[in-house]
Amino acid sequence: MSADPKASDAKVISTSPLTNDDARWTKLVLTTYRDPLGKERTWESAERSTRPKNSPIDGVGIVAILQKSTGPELLLQKQFRPPINKVAIEVPAGLVDAGESPAESAVRELKEETGYVGVAAEISPVMFNDPGFCNTNLNMVHVTVDMSKPENQNLKPELEENEFIEVFSTPLKDLYAECKRLEDEGYAIDARVGTLAEGIELARRWKL
CATH class of the missing domain: 3.90.79.10 (Nucleoside Triphosphate Pyrophosphohydrolase)
Known part of the structure; x- marks a missing residue:
């Protein structure tokens, strides 16, 4: 790290799965909806939990x-x-x-x-x-x-x-x-x- 830290000094070290129970800012949601033809479908999405x-x-x-x-x-x-x-x-x-x-x-x-x-x-x-x-x-x-x-x-x-x-x-x-x-x-x-x-x-x- 430089003496004058810059945004470009940062880097990702690792990634791993995150459960809703462990998440602080967001959560995953499964939505069930009915399309215009009446067929039932599902949609995966994310939501902020801080609004x-x-x-x-x-x-x-x-x-x-x-x-x-x-x-x-x-x-x-x-x-x-x-x-x-x-x-x-x-x-x-x-x-x-x-x-x-x-x-x-x-x-x-x-x-x-x-x-x-x-x-x-x-x-x-x-x-x-x-x-x-x-x-x-x-x-x-x-x-x-x-x-x-x-x-x-x-x-x-x-x-x-x-x-x-x-x-x-x-x-x-x-x-x-x-x-x-x-x-x-x-x-x-x-x-x-x-x-x-x-x-x-x-x-x-x-x-x-």
Whole structure:
């Protein structure tokens, strides 16, 4: 391990089966349902076991745009993800706490993971990450970051002891090309980042 730990210093050592009794964050579920023709079928899926009571979502993803002299930049981060044994390129994100609104969660998570202090400006419809596999969902929250404020000059992230997050930003206009470049370097592109990049590229190509 280097003196300055980076996300890329992590690696998977082993994998093994996990029972629901031993799982802390997730569980496997067998669902029986009836298809449109009346045939009874089953479906295997995963569920988060951490969603707060009465909360419609598990977490939030954060679209934080930094207004710089050279143009708007999207705040991104590098974080090792054991299920894929790769460092992923992600937007800041996190689970909601009990009694917390999506906006409150997004502002809190942004400060904890990156040090930036922002204001929630827009909340997306509820999005499901991979509905064929799990019930995990989130709101994407647009957060405005005022770069002129003193608290956004000397950043002080509040990472947990098991978090190793590298924060960076990239020009919005270059996001699609940057995703391709980072993939070529061996990084995994999180679907939320890739979808943002695709949207920007489609808007550019179709002059929307």
